[in-house]
Amino acid sequence: MIFKWMRNRRRRKLAESPFPDEWLGIIHHNCRHYATLTSTERVRLLRDVRWFLDEKSIEVSLGLTLTDEMRVTVATQASLLGLGFAAPPFDRLITVILQPEIYVGTRIQREASGLELHSQEQRLGEAQRNGPVLLSWRDVVRQCRDAPDGRNVVLHEFAHLLDMADAAADGIPPLETEEQYRTWMDVTRIEYRRLVGQAEHGRHTLLDWYGATNEAEFFAVATETFFEQSVEMQKLHPRLYDVLCAFYKQDPASRWLRLAA
Numbered sequence: 001m002i003f004k005w006m007r008n009r010r011r012r013k014l015a016e017s018p019f020p021d022e023w024l025g026i027i028h029h030n031c032r033h034y035a036t037l038t039s040t041e042r043v044r045l046l047r048d049v050r051w052f053l054d055e056k057s058i059e060v061s062l063g064l065t066l067t068d069e070m071r072v073t074v075a076t077q078a079s080l081l082g083l084g085f086a087a088p089p090f091d092r093l094i095t096v097i098l099q100p101e102i103y104v105g106t107r108i109q110r111e112a113s114g115l116e117l118h119s120q121e122q123r124l125g126e127a128q129r130n131g132p133v134l135l136s137w138r139d140v141v142r143q144c145r146d147a148p149d150g151r152n153v154v155l156h157e158f159a160h161l162l163d164m165a166d167a168a169a170d171g172i173p174p175l176e177t178e179e180q181y182r183t184w185m186d187v188t189r190i191e192y193r194r195l196v197g198q199a200e201h202g203r204h205t206l207l208d209w210y211g212a213t214n215e216a217e218f219f220a221v222a223t224e225t226f227f228e229q230s231v232e233m234q235k236l237h238p239r240l241y242d243v244l245c246a247f248y249k250q251d252p253a254s255r256w257l258r259l260a261a
C-alpha cells in the first residue's frame with residue numbers, strides 16, 4: 001500500500017518533468033512507430049518510457065556497455081505495447097538483460113514420462129514470468145528501426161509477459177469479459193491451426209511459421225505482425241486483427257495508413 005502510494009507520487013513527479021531532448025532524439029532515430037502516433041499518444045508514450053526507465057533495471061551482459069540508446073530504445077518499444085491499457089502492464093517485470101547478439105540458450109522439454117530433455121538453441125530473446133527478459137541488442141535496434149521481415153523481438157518477448165500475467169503461458173492473456181474469451185478462443189484456435197497446416201506444407205504465410213510452435217508462440221508472433229505488418233494483417237487476417245485490436249486497444253493499421261496518406 002505504502003509502496004504503491006510512493007510509486008504513484010514518484011510517477012506524478014516524473015510525468016511533470018520535461019522529457020530529455022537527447023532521449024527524444026534516440027526515439028526519433030531508433031523507433032519508427034513513434035512517427036505514426038498522435039500527439040496525445042506521444043505524450044502518453046513518453047510518460048510511460050520515463051516510468052519504465054525509473055522502475056525497471058536494464059542491464060547488459062559481457063561484451064556490451066550500457067548506453068542511454070539501449071535503455072531508451074527498449075523502454076520505448078516495450079511501452080508501445082502497453083499504450084492502450086489504462087496503465088503500463090508490466091508491473092511484475094524487474095530486469096531486462098541485453099545480450100550483444102543472438103545467444104545460445106538451453107531448451108527443456110518435459111516428456112509425458114516425466115523425463116526432461118535438454119537441448120541447445122539459438123535465441124534472439126526470452127521471457128520468464130518471474131525472471132528477467134533477455135534480448136539480443138543487435139536485433140532490438142535493427143528491428144525497432146526498420147523491421148525488415150516484420151519481426152520484433154521486444155514486442156514478441158513482452159507479449160509473452162502479457163500472456164503470463166495470469167500464470168499460464170498458453171497464448172491467452174487476461175481478458176475482460178466472457179464474450180471476449182469466447183471470441184478470442186474461436187478466432188485464435190482457427191488461425192493457429194491454419195498456420196500449423198500451412199507451415200507443415202511449407203506455404204508462404206504473413207505470420208512467421210515460428211507461431212506454429214504452440215499457442216503461446218502464436219500469440220507472440222501474431223503480436224509482432226499486428227504492430228509491424230498491421231495493414232497486411234488487417235487485410236489477410238481481419239478477425240485476428242480485430243481480436244488483437246480489442247485486446248491491445250490500439251489500431252496500428254489506421255496509424256500506418258494515416259502516415260502514408
Ligand SMILES: [Zn+2]
Pocket residue numbers: 156160216217220
Ligand atoms: Zn516466444
